[in-house]
Amino acid sequence: EAVPGGWLVEVSGEVDLHTAPQLQAVLTSLVEPARPGESVVVDLTGVAFMDSTGLGELVAAHKALGRRGDRLHLAVSNARVTRLLSLSGLDDVLDVHPSQPEALAAIAASEPS
Numbered sequence: 001e002a003v004p005g006g007w008l009v010e011v012s013g014e015v016d017l018h019t020a021p022q023l024q025a026v027l028t029s030l031v032e033p034a035r036p037g038e039s040v041v042v043d044l045t046g047v048a049f050m051d052s053t054g055l056g057e058l059v060a061a062h063k064a065l066g067r068r069g070d071r072l073h074l075a076v077s078n079a080r081v082t083r084l085l086s087l088s089g090l091d092d093v094l095d096v097h098p099s100q101p102e103a104l105a106a107i108a109a110s111e112p113s
Contacts, residue, residue, distance in 0.1 A: 005107035006039040006070070008100070012046030015054030024057045031064035039107040040065060043075040043100045050081050055088055062094055071095055071110070075103040 001008050007030050015023060030040050040061065044050070062072040073095040076082050085091040097103040 003041070003104055003107070005104075005110055006041065008041045008043060008104065010043045010046065010100075013048065015044075015047055015050040015057075017051065017053045020053040020057050023054065024060070027057060027061040031061050031068075036068045036070065039071045039073060039110065041073045041075060041100070041103040041107055043103070044081055045075050045077045045100060047076075047078055047081055050084055052088075055084065055090065058094065059090070071107070073097060073103040073106055075100040 009023075009026055009030070011023060013019065027040070027042070030038070042058065042061075047054075058072065058074070065072050074085075075097050076085065077098055082091070082096075085094070085096060095103075095106065097106060
């Protein structure tokens with residue numbers, strides 16, 4: 001859904017080899033070069049499990065957004081997903097927020113006036 005400063009993608013359930021292509025399709029449509037100035041929040045608060053395939057999709061979106069000067073923000077409250085991001089070192093690379101409102105506030109604050 002469109003939000004101030006970009007887009008919100010809400011994800012729930014499991015993000016793994018079988019479901020990651022759905023996430024990829026949505027993220028790819030939002031990181032097209034024709035959308036500069038629009039960051040993306042991926043709300044993972046409803047995700048119970050994520051594997052390396054899901055992480056790979058997030059990294060790909062992060063890189064594509066970065067090439068056009070925008071950012072990928074994650075909302076993560078699940079301890080398992082937070083731990084996965086920490087173990088992979090992605091919590092130091094990606095903008096990780098403990099809730100959707102905080103992630104949305106971050107992209108709204110970066111929106112050009």
